[in-house]
Amino acid sequence: xxxxxxxxxxxxxYTDDLxxxxxxxxxxxxxxxxxxxxxxxxxxxxxxxxxxxxxxLKAFRFISSFEQGTNAKAWLFRILKNSFINDxxxxxxxxSKVDYQEVETTYNSExxxxxxxxxDLRADAxxxxxxxxxxxxxxxxxxxxxxVIILCDIEGFTYEEMAxxxxxxxxxxxxxxxxxxxxxxEKLKSYASSMGYxx
Amino acid sequence: xxxxxxxxxVTEEAQKQPMKQKCEHHAECMKVIQAILDDEATDAxxxxxxxxxxxxxxxxxxxxxxxxxxxxxxxxxEKKPCPESILKTIISKINS
Numbered sequence: 001x002x003x004x005x006x007x008x009x010x011x012x013x014y015t016d017d018l019x020x021x022x023x024x025x026x027x028x029x030x031x032x033x034x035x036x037x038x039x040x041x042x043x044x045x046x047x048x049x050x051x052x053x054x055x056x057l058k059a060f061r062f063i064s065s066f067e068q069g070t071n072a073k074a075w076l077f078r079i080l081k082n083s084f085i086n087d088x089x090x091x092x093x094x095x096s097k098v099d100y101q102e103v104e105t106t107y108n109s110e111x112x113x114x115x116x117x118x119x120d121l122r123a124d125a126x127x128x129x130x131x132x133x134x135x136x137x138x139x140x141x142x143x144x145x146x147x148v149i150i151l152c153d154i155e156g157f158t159y160e161e162m163a164x165x166x167x168x169x170x171x172x173x174x175x176x177x178x179x180x181x182x183x184x185x186e187k188l189k190s191y192a193s194s195m196g197y198x199x
Numbered sequence: 200x201x202x203x204x205x206x207x208x209v210t211e212e213a214q215k216q217p218m219k220q221k222c223e224h225h226a227e228c229m230k231v232i233q234a235i236l237d238d239e240a241t242d243a244x245x246x247x248x249x250x251x252x253x254x255x256x257x258x259x260x261x262x263x264x265x266x267x268x269x270x271x272x273x274x275x276x277e278k279k280p281c282p283e284s285i286l287k288t289i290i291s292k293i294n295s
Contacts, residue, residue, distance in 0.1 A: 023293065035281035049285050056289045123260070123267040131275035138272065152237060153272040159239050178233060184268065 019063050026072035027059055033073065033155060034080055040150055041084050043139060051088060055080040071161060078165045081147070089143070121185050125192040133195070137187035145180035152177055219255040228258050236265055 014022070034055065039048040058079055059066070066075055126134075138146055151157045151165060163170045222228055234240040235248050252258065 020293075031281045031286065032278065035285070036278050039279065049282065052281065052285055053288055053292075057292055060293045121264060123263040126264065126267045126271055129271065129275075131271075131277055134271045135276045138276070149272065153269050154276065156273075159237070174230070174233075177237075178230065181233070181265070181268070185264075188268065 014064050019060070022063060022066070022068060023060055026066070026068070027056065027076060030073045030076055031056070034076060037077060037080060037150060037155070038084070040139070040146065041081075041143060042088055047088055051080060051083060054083050054087070058083065073155075074157065074161045074165055077151070077155070077157075078167075081165055121189045121192060126188055128195070129188065129191060133191045134188070137184060137191055140187050141180060141183055145176065145183055148173065148177045149180050149184060218253075219257070222255050222257040225257055225261070228255070229261060232258065232262050232265055236262075236269055 031052070035048060035052050038051040038055075039045065042048050042051060055076065059076055062079075066072065129137075138149060141149070147166070148162065151162045152159075157165065159170050159173045162173045166173070168176075231240065231244045231248055234244055240248070252262070
């Protein structure tokens, strides 16, 4: 019985000293990435500040559920993403869940997969775009699509880590990423066209 | 990450054969291209990619585009440092 209990127990014994040591060693090095993630989710500096602070304070409070040796960055990103959904998404001006589902449904259909052919965008045109234009195209995506691109292409998480951060199956990570990239290409295409880079 | 060794190049061998101008399974290829660039492809997918990459123009162009977008996201977008004030607040709160 005792063995079974210890196997299922996920909390770890932390002394006070160890809490601070783990916090400084494992969590603090990710604060810039966390801040950028928070800013790209909320699109607001004050909200990003609050979100990062809340996340780090939560991380400290619940440090006993962090298993040393596991991926601290993924653990922190998961807390931040959950805080964002629970506390910030409601008040943000983001398109609502309904809009998101609508987009996902559209992109799930067979017809939509054919339309991916028609994003007529050349690598050369993308090469011409500056950072702000790429950032604006990314920011124009619905938040769930924006999130997978940030996690994968900017932060370099694996599909498995993304699945854990987002609480979705790996297959969904893969397909959401695919759809997100198609949407992003459309946004980039309109930037490239408006700049005259595509001719 | 896939660096330059996997960047598609039109090899002499491929030039001898007429290059495919249309890809009949492009949707499937796009999934593999995405997996390759994300370093998530299986060995079979990597082999298939290596063997066929130079033979299909739409796939070559798609690979270039996807790689270019991924690199742009990674390198062009500004990464801001976390403001000092947040760091200070966090540290003072956990020490109180």
